[in-house]
Amino acid sequence: MSERDISETLQQQVHSTVGNGTPLKIQGGNSKTFLGRETHGEILDVSAHSGIVEHDPRELVLTARSGTPLKEVEAALADAGQMLAFEPPHFGDTATLGGTIACGLSGPRRPFCGSARDFVLGCKLINGKGEILRFGGQVIKNVAGYDVSRLMVGAYGTLGVLLEISLKVLPRPAASYTSVKECTQAEAISKMSRLLSQPVPVDAACYHAGHYYLRLSGSEQAVKHAHEHFGGEVIEKSEPFWHALREHHLPFFNSANPLYRILVKPSLPPLDIAGEWLLDWGGAQRWLFSDEPIGLIRERVATIGGHVTQFRGGELNTEIFQPLPAPLLVIHQRLKSSFDPHAIFNRGRIYANL
């Protein structure tokens, strides 16, 4: 394990840019640069700031430096029979823990077990004044001060440089079964939205190419009983399927069209937008390859209370993330300057004026 703490070097680099006004582009494993808007500046490379600082399996908490490869974190947890329950996508071999948290992405388990931000307990960061600050901690319950650590999740590094992150971790389920059934999209949506109100050990559900996939996890007996209840054909080695779904390696994801991530209420019937659809998160996260203009897609989705991210490809000179209503944008701008008064971190990564 590489045990390297370069927080002082990073802090010095931030300090020197505060002086000369150069924007910084924070970089970990460079695996998620495709996400969000293009940002320019001197590279602040945190990948060497690496290593697991603490992991006591009995506490269900892991603390690691932000540059620690996600693979290293997952391997250490697996050795202790544990996991990151939000099943984060890596989108590349070099993914780091810091980038994972900064982008706030979660995998198929998300609707049933929680998101990246749900598992963050604390963090250490450098703010835009070059100060090293700690928020939250290594305990599950902690209401001292505002929840700044969770605010960092999905902020894409625009508020500060993450140095260390503490996460709640969970035991791996003893058993897991995946079953598959043929059905229409509308049937799958109706089946998936019913999962939320049933006491069943489901931890993933998706609909892809005319098939409804259901993953049951828990104790051996619980999973067996639940499978008898739901039926369907069992996929023997299902891990590669869920992995390919999470990492966008399924053949579905080989398309020349732009990829949109659409978040809606899970029970929402199929959307009438031309393109190829894949439904994950029990119907709550829908992937769409479409050549329809983004404006039209956003308009359709907004009428039903959802939002759209232009995930890969598509127009460059447009907002990648769903634009914010004006009063919320004002709060965002004030928060940005409260953490990063000279606007040096990842300028414009989420929104043009942030």
Next chain:
Amino acid sequence: MPVSKDGLPCNRDTHEYLIRKLRKLLPPEAVLTNKEDLRPFECDGLSVYRRLPLVVVLPETIEQVQAIMRLCHALQVPVVARGAGTGLSGGALPLSDGVLLSLAKFKRILHIDPENAMATLQPGVRNLAISEAAAAYGLYYAPDPSSQIACTIGGNVAENSGGVHCLKYGLTVHNILMLKVVTMEGELLTIGSETLDSPGYDLLALMTGSEGMLAVIVEVTVKLLAKPERAQVLLAAFDDVFKAGEAVGAIIAAGIIPAGLEMMDKVAIQAAEDFAHAGYPRNAEAILLCELDGTNAEVSEHVMEVRKILHQSGATEVRTAVSEVERQLFWKGRKSAFPAVGRISPDYYCMDGTIPRRQLPHVLRQINLWSEEYGLPVANVFHAGDGNLHPLILFDANKDGELARTEEFGQRILQLCVEVGGSITGEHGVGMEKINQMCIQFKAAELSQFHAVKAAFDPAGLLNPGKAVPTLQRCAEFGAMHVHHGQLPHAELERF
């Protein structure tokens, strides 16, 4: 109108003008100014702090809340929002020159959506009422603070309330989807959405537990969960507190996440037993209550496994509740621990620190030493699953200096929690009570960052001012006091 140095109307005139304006915005019975009408609002659940507000307003529409906020903002009058007033840290303590904004009239459950397992509520809906209304669909709302009969969802969000099921089901922050809030400037904002995440910063996390400092919550959409098929409670007795602590770690190491895992020490057991007659073993040094829930098959499997672990950890007795009645009885003892302790002592002071679980033996040992040193008994109630310790210090406020000694003792416990890697508050919030202890947990730059976060929502600093985050000046003064406490070892030496 007379004008003060800083260009604002003089206080008394402003106050009269404010009340006149409020009476125009609201029906007569919704603006209270008589002393006897203000009295019920003078404190929250932490009654050692009391203060009458200038005026209490009881709006019933979001538009009225917005109008009140705009008026107060224009006149630079501070506002304190209040739910049911069950908070335990003085977070809803009124300001004598401010408006106390009660959300008591916002009591309606607006919508339950069983298909998407969510409910939209006005902030004054009681915590337990949510689960009662959702029960018809086989659903419930998970966070269950012990005040759940009375406390309201708006207050739960403001405090990020927990309960006995946090390890498995999370705190309030994990169980809400969307908020409507009104800023100090009177702007209505929607934070979060009915989908699983929302564009922009995670303001939903920031609002949760912000203790009424950032905005006033006027609507809450919560996530509901399917009621588990079965829940089973085990009660284990130990002749040694530390063995009980070991058992907690062993259960978790076995890969089992109990729905609830609670520990009580001898003083708490005896008080609870006398009060609730739950059948607790009176001579045990510690008991553990372990609730397992899930599908029938899973619970059966886990009950067997946990029984084995408890015996291996040296439990002198392990009982499984054989009926729902007995399960409720086991919990009744625990849930009535606070009032039970209230019966055996004229007063008690409830602490709320969190620690990494492995530190439990060390922390309990130190609390026992201090208990002897101060001559003040302590009953320990512990959310063992999530490291949240509630030592109840027993004292008599009528005895000279005992309250001061109790507060000093309590402060040392919280300081110890921070030293071992924990926090000064797990679920009760900072409010007024632990504002000095914030200076121990956070450095000046961190506190400054908190102030900057507040200013992003409330630039004028008029919402619940003076709570939750201390000024740096306050910390400097507290620091001076603190060094004095650091010299206490010498004081101890003199006793020999």
